[in-house]
Structures are given as C-alpha cells and as structure tokens.
Amino acid sequence: MADIQEKIGKLCPEAQCDASGEFLLITVPDKQWHDLARSLKEELHFDYLTALVGVDWKEELGVMYYLTNTETQEMIHVKVATTDREQPRLHSVSDLWAVANYQEREVFDFYGIEFINHPDMRRFFLRNDWVGYPLRKDYDDDPEKNPLRLDDEENEDNTYRLVEDEQGNVTRIDGKVFDDDEYVVNVGPQHPSTHGVMRYRASIEGELVKKVDVVSGYIHRGIEKMCESLTYPQTLLYTERMDYMSAHINRHCLCLCIEKAMGLEVPHRAELIRMMMDELMRLSSHLLSYGCLTMDQGATTAFFYGFRERELIYDIFDKTCGARMSMSYLTIGGVKADVHPEFINDVRHACDVITSKLKEYHKLFTGNIIARNRMVGVGILGKEDAINYAITGPSGRASGHHCDVRKCHPYSLYNEVEFDEVMYETGDSMDRYMVRMKEMEESIKILRQCCDMLEKEGIEGEYIAKVPKLIKLPAGHWYQQVEGSRGAFGVYLESDGDPKPFQKPYRLHFQSPCFNLVGVVDLTCKDNLIADLITITASIDYVIPDIDR
Amino acid sequence: MFDFSVVTNWFNDLLIGVMPQWLATTIECVIVGALLLLAYTVLAMFYIMYERWVCAWFQCRRGPLRVGPWGSLQIFADVIKMLIKEVVGLWKTDNFLHKLAPYFVLIASVVVFACLPWGKGLQAIDFNIGIFFMTAVSSLGVVGILLAGWSSNSKYTMIGAMRSGAQMISYELSIGIAMLTIVCLAGTMSVTGLVEAQQNGWFIFTGHIPAIIAFIIYVIAATAETNRGPFDLPEAEHELTAGYHTEYSGIHFGFFYLAEYLNLFIVSGIATLLFLGGWMPLHVSGWDGFNAVMDYIPSTIWFLGKAILVSFIIIWFKWSFPRVRIDQMLALEWRYLMPIGLFNLVLMAIIVSMGWHFAG
Numbered sequence: 001m002a003d004i005q006e007k008i009g010k011l012c013p014e015a016q017c018d019a020s021g022e023f024l025l026i027t028v029p030d031k032q033w034h035d036l037a038r039s040l041k042e043e044l045h046f047d048y049l050t051a052l053v054g055v056d057w058k059e060e061l062g063v064m065y066y067l068t069n070t071e072t073q074e075m076i077h078v079k080v081a082t083t084d085r086e087q088p089r090l091h092s093v094s095d096l097w098a099v100a101n102y103q104e105r106e107v108f109d110f111y112g113i114e115f116i117n118h119p120d121m122r123r124f125f126l127r128n129d130w131v132g133y134p135l136r137k138d139y140d141d142d143p144e145k146n147p148l149r150l151d152d153e154e155n156e157d158n159t160y161r162l163v164e165d166e167q168g169n170v171t172r173i174d175g176k177v178f179d180d181d182e183y184v185v186n187v188g189p190q191h192p193s194t195h196g197v198m199r200y201r202a203s204i205e206g207e208l209v210k211k212v213d214v215v216s217g218y219i220h221r222g223i224e225k226m227c228e229s230l231t232y233p234q235t236l237l238y239t240e241r242m243d244y245m246s247a248h249i250n251r252h253c254l255c256l257c258i259e260k261a262m263g264l265e266v267p268h269r270a271e272l273i274r275m276m277m278d279e280l281m282r283l284s285s286h287l288l289s290y291g292c293l294t295m296d297q298g299a300t301t302a303f304f305y306g307f308r309e310r311e312l313i314y315d316i317f318d319k320t321c322g323a324r325m326s327m328s329y330l331t332i333g334g335v336k337a338d339v340h341p342e343f344i345n346d347v348r349h350a351c352d353v354i355t356s357k358l359k360e361y362h363k364l365f366t367g368n369i370i371a372r373n374r375m376v377g378v379g380i381l382g383k384e385d386a387i388n389y390a391i392t393g394p395s396g397r398a399s400g401h402h403c404d405v406r407k408c409h410p411y412s413l414y415n416e417v418e419f420d421e422v423m424y425e426t427g428d429s430m431d432r433y434m435v436r437m438k439e440m441e442e443s444i445k446i447l448r449q450c451c452d453m454l455e456k457e458g459i460e461g462e463y464i465a466k467v468p469k470l471i472k473l474p475a476g477h478w479y480q481q482v483e484g485s486r487g488a489f490g491v492y493l494e495s496d497g498d499p500k501p502f503q504k505p506y507r508l509h510f511q512s513p514c515f516n517l518v519g520v521v522d523l524t525c526k527d528n529l530i531a532d533l534i535t536i537t538a539s540i541d542y543v544i545p546d547i548d549r
Numbered sequence: 550m551f552d553f554s555v556v557t558n559w560f561n562d563l564l565i566g567v568m569p570q571w572l573a574t575t576i577e578c579v580i581v582g583a584l585l586l587l588a589y590t591v592l593a594m595f596y597i598m599y600e601r602w603v604c605a606w607f608q609c610r611r612g613p614l615r616v617g618p619w620g621s622l623q624i625f626a627d628v629i630k631m632l633i634k635e636v637v638g639l640w641k642t643d644n645f646l647h648k649l650a651p652y653f654v655l656i657a658s659v660v661v662f663a664c665l666p667w668g669k670g671l672q673a674i675d676f677n678i679g680i681f682f683m684t685a686v687s688s689l690g691v692v693g694i695l696l697a698g699w700s701s702n703s704k705y706t707m708i709g710a711m712r713s714g715a716q717m718i719s720y721e722l723s724i725g726i727a728m729l730t731i732v733c734l735a736g737t738m739s740v741t742g743l744v745e746a747q748q749n750g751w752f753i754f755t756g757h758i759p760a761i762i763a764f765i766i767y768v769i770a771a772t773a774e775t776n777r778g779p780f781d782l783p784e785a786e787h788e789l790t791a792g793y794h795t796e797y798s799g800i801h802f803g804f805f806y807l808a809e810y811l812n813l814f815i816v817s818g819i820a821t822l823l824f825l826g827g828w829m830p831l832h833v834s835g836w837d838g839f840n841a842v843m844d845y846i847p848s849t850i851w852f853l854g855k856a857i858l859v860s861f862i863i864i865w866f867k868w869s870f871p872r873v874r875i876d877q878m879l880a881l882e883w884r885y886l887m888p889i890g891l892f893n894l895v896l897m898a899i900i901v902s903m904g905w906h907f908a909g
Contacts, residue, residue: 183704185704185705185708186704191790192790207708207875294871297871297872298778298779298781298870298871298872299869299870299871299872300604300608300868301604301607301608301868301869304608304609304610305608305609308609364869365871368870368871370779370870370871370872370873370877371871373873373874373877374871374872374873374874374877529874529875529876530708530789531782531872531874531875532874
C-alpha cells in the first residue's frame, strides 16, 4: 500500500493519502481528479470502479469512488468534494469507467452535483419535475413542493452536457435523446418481459434495435433516504426488499458491515448458518433465473420446472425462518434463531433433487436447437467492456471477468469450503446462462460441505453473539461487499459518531449489482433484433427493485 | 359402415315432397349453416379445454379443476365472461377496419371448416377442386390479421402484423407444396375423391417415403400457419405483449381466440384428410376380422379422433420448444422446408409415374 501511496504522490502532489482506514483513502481536489483518475486506471491498473457514492458532508458535497485493481484485487477509495452548494460541479469520469455514466446520473438526481463532460445529464430515478435533491441534508421535504402528481410524466427527450474548454470555461450544450424521425418503441413499464416495472425506449429500424434508452425509477422507494432516519437494526429490513432473490445475501452484507464497524466477533456456527442461507438463496435465484430466461424465449414449460424445484428451498426457509420471502432471519451478531432440527436433512434432500433435475433442464432446454440459435453469439459482452461497465456476478464471469467476491475478497467462511469460480470466455447469452447452471452445481457443493460442518457442531449451539441493546458506531466510514446472486453487492456505511442513544446512519449506500447490469443493455442490444433484446435482458438477469432502491 | 347420405337424402326428399325446390335448398342451407356454426363453437370450446389439460400435464400442474367435475364447466364460465366483457373503443384508429378485422379471420376459418369431410356421406359441399378451395380461402385470414395490426394504430400490433404477413405468406408455400405432393399421388383434388382413394391404405402408408416427408413438412408449416409456438411470433407475448390483437377486447378478442383454436383443428383435419385417410377406418389387408371391427366405429369418430391426435402433436411442440426468431423462422422456410418440399414433389411424381407406390 505504501508503494501505491508513493506513486500517487508523484502523479498528483495535491492528493492527500490516509492509510488509517480499511482501504487507502485519497483526497483530491476536483481540478486534479480527472488526470489522477486517468493515471490510476492506465498506470496503476485500477480498472474496475466498484462503487460510486455521493455524500453530503454538510460543509461540502462530494463523491466517494471505490476502485479495484482487477489483477491484484487491491482496493483504494478516492474522495472528491466541492464546497459550492449552490451550483456543485465535479468532473465526470464516465469516459474512463463507463459504469460511471449511470452512477453519476444517480448522484446528480439525489445531490444535484452536475458532472462536467458527462454525455447525458438527466435525472435517473425521479420525475423530471421533482423539486430539490432528496439526499442532501438540507433537503426540504415539504409536501407542497412535491405533491402527489396525478398527471402523466412527459417523456424526457431533452438532455444537456457541460463541456469544459481548455481555459476551464464550462458551457452548457443542449441535446436530444432521440431524433424526431426515429421510430421509438416503448418497452415497459408494463411489459411481460421486463421482469418488473422497467422501461426501455428502443429506437428500431424494421426489427433491428438501434438504441435503447433506459427509463428507471418506477418503483424507487428511496431506501437510502429512509435508512437515514432508522436505527441500525431497523435498516436491515430494507436490504431484503431490494433484490428479493438474494434477500439473505444482501442482509448478510449489511450485517457484516455493521459488525465490522462495531468490531463484533460472530460465532462460527452463526456464520456457517448464514453462509448456508446465502447459498440456498443463490440456488433459488438461479432456478428462477433459469425459469425466466426460458419463459422469455417462449419455453413456458421449462419455467414451471424451475419453479417446482425452487419450492424445496422455500420450504427450508419456511421451516427455519418462518417465512418464504423476506425472511428477516439474519441479524447483527448472528442469526435470529437456531436452525430447524430437520434443516440438515432438508438441505441434503434439496441438493440431491436439484442435482438430478439439472440434467432434465439441460435435456429440455440447453441442447435444444432453437434455444442454441437464440442464445449463442447473441449479445456478446467482451471482458474489457464487462470490467469497464463493472458487470459482476454470473454475467461478468461469463465474459471472463474474475469478480467472484467469495474468491477475491473472501468473507464469512468461504475460505473453509472448496468450490470453483465458474468462468466462461465469450460473454454471449449462452455463456451467461451456462454460468448460472454451473454455479448451481458449485452452490450444491458448498452446501454439502456446510451440512457436514454443521452436523459436527451438533443440533444446537451458539447462534448469536452478545450484542449491545443500543448499537452505536464510532465516526468513520466502511465498505463491505459480498457476492450476491447477481453480482457484487456493496454497502457503504458512514457514521458521524452521534452520542445520542438511538444512533442513525449518517449515510447508507447500497451498491447494487443490477444497477450496473442495466447499464449494458444499450451496448449489447445494439444492432440486434427485438427478440434478442428480450433474450439479452433475460440472460443479464436483473431484478428491478435492486435497480430502483 | 353407416352412410350419412341415407339420412340427408331422406330429409331432402321429405322437403321436396311438400315445397318447391328453391325453398327446400334454402332451408337445407340454413340448417347446415347453423349446424356447422354449432359444431364450430363446441369444438372450439373442447379445444380450449384440451389444450389447457395437455399443457397442465406437460407442466406438472393439475390444470382447471374447480368449476364442475375436472374443471369441465370452466370453459362455459370463460365464454360467458368473454361475451359480456366490454368492447373497448379506441381513439385515433380506423374504427371500421378495426371492427372488421376479427370477422375476416373468423370467416376464413369457418369457410374452411365447412369443407372438411366429417364422415361417410357427411359433407356440406363437395366439388372437384375442394382442397384447392381450402388453401385459397384460408389465406384470407392473413388479411384480417394485417388489418387488425394496422388499424389498431399501435407500434406493437404493427410489428406483429408485419411478422404475421411475412410468416403466413412464406409457410403457405410449403403447405401448398405438401398438398400438391398428395394430390399428385391421389390424382384428384376433390375432398371425397381423396378420402375414397384411401380406402385400402392411408396415403402416409401407400405413398411411403415422399408421403412421410410431406407429412412432416405439412405439420411444421401448419404450426407456423396457425401462429402457434414455436412459431408464435406474431403474438410473441414476451416481445410484443400480444402482437396484432393487443388492442382488442371483449368478444372481438374472443373471435381471434376462437379462430386460432379452430385453425388448429382445421390444419389437423386437413392433415387427416391428406395423409391419414380422412374418416376412413384403419384397414390392414388380410386381417378381415380386424377390419370388420374397425368398421363398427362410426366414421365421424375416426375423423375427429385422428384430427385430435394430430393436434396433440402440434400442442406438444408449443409446450416444449422455445420460440424461434423472425430471421431464423424465415430461413427455416426458404432455405430448408421449401427446397425439400419441391424435391419431394419431384420424387413423388417419379414414384407415381413409375408405379413404385403401394397399391391403394
């Protein structure tokens, strides 16, 4: 780390380094940021922008950039801020890391920070006629200002860019998203294949898709804003309402982050149960993803087969957690209750059944000539693009992006079990589908090892650590990521060390994998047919509540 | 085997005895029309339930079972619902064409339906170009679909209609060629003539290799022609929500729905007529006892049974395969089915002229 610090000092003398936190923190003025970012990416190989978090520090507004070196898996974070609250402007890095395009639009939406040289400065989630920037600490939430609007939202075709010339003067250039003579088809928000209230506006020529504009925010609930008025145990509830197909995993991440901040040790048994729940969740998610992918291509029967096996997993959740969805089982310090006495047997049974049924899936769908023609070579996402757009999870690994958090930054007990990271090369829809099918086998492998480990520990044991009734965190910020069903899920937690009894997070940001996934829809669908748009989005496999947090 | 012409002739004589010829013919036409429409509706209802049960069986579900024994009354509930639903009027559409379109589709399907050979002596009309007439009229349906897509003034319906046009016109060729192959073998286009020619062996057996190839081509093309999966691109619900009939509601949607199910029966009926002997029972030469038993089964049951069996194959396709893409669908027709069909036609012509087929 000292090595990087030295290099950064040479590249940019204005940058201040602070190595006291979990990752190296670099604070850099906005003027030097873009040059430093370029050097970080090109010379120090920090090519993966893991997270981009807008924060309001009251006296200044700014952004935290978490960067990862994909060769060494080293992480650093950079803080860039401005004191101008009236017209806050920072330099965009969307030309370096393509994922920053949508991420910066989100920051613009919630903090009003305009990004200079950003190609398309529009709000991402909120309506165009929203007044104010909700995540700012001085936001006026008077209902008079933003009443419940009963009129339709106009299509936002107007966009603008802020362009900086060589003297540093910034000018605003207005533009249009679609030209007047383009044939724009509206896909969603109510559409059978967008898997929720997602909306694309696709410009087509005949059956060829030329451009896709993502319109998001139809079920945005402002979870990050709500969390700022809740205590830590209360915030846990919302994690399961983002990607409900990786409910346990998301909750696990926030628990890990809070435990890290508290310095809390979790009992081995609790961590083991958590990990098993994570893998069961992953299995159920991939089964659903198989079902949806086949369904979107018209193979309705395969859809039911996926759902049939998923019931087994839900029955396990039902027995131990008391609910089938939104289980609320994990908690700070461990899990809420010990597992059901039949848990181990049920898990083993589910593993056996799913292993045998996987063959049936392949027989019905994978080898089918129509399915292969629909998926092979469709929607290719190269490795470089995958890293540039920060595509993680099965979709990233299909492109050859080594991004499994369980391997890169092991958490929980993933060091103690043996499994392989499934990797493919081409990055077409078929590969993305196959990664999930193979990953199910890996999850079953992990689960079987976990069953043996849990059996050794006995039927009962310590499942939760001693946790103080009132959770107070010291001032500081932490970042924790886990491998969700659809990619790396990250939590950014900042605490101001408030001494009052019910401490609330100062800033809680969820870096959801699906938000990045939706960013490649335009790239992968371009010059493909309308039917391919559906195949590609299904194979990318996003969940809308995870995009619209 | 019972000949239905005994009944019809008796009825005709009865009418002529008490009234002039023109009135008798008019009354007969009305009665036949009413009976056909009744059969049309009843069969459509049966088919909807049939598909639901078969599909449930494939998908490890139980299907409809709440309304009536084994859910058999479900369909009446569905039909009543469909009839009393509001037909939603649309703004900014060509209202006349929008309302006309479902009738095109329905009428095309009813007319072809009327030409099918229902049993021995049980046929509404018999003329010497019967099978040619069926192909010609069934093509009318595509006009209705194009109209529906265009007059709805929506982008989805438009894309669905364009796909439908491309698909139906392409696959009509294969159907036509497959039919021609059999006509070549039978030497007649008359529906009765075709059935009579299969007295001693169905064409799929007597025509051996080319007939089997023609049958396979026909079933694939017929699946496409009826817009059913894996060729259900015009309505591709996962891409175009419902394709050309997205904007229809109530009974107008019902007409499309009805015609779609009946078209499934009609293409199966034509396959039965061309390849599986129409209403002819299964006869094996030499097995006289067996043949006598087969003759006891009424001819109508034979026809319906065979048609329902062929429909089962087509339903099986739909619930097993993913949907093909538009370019792949057209490539399948123009690159594979049509050239193979043409080659097959030549093969059949050679076999017939050399007398290499089995004696019928």
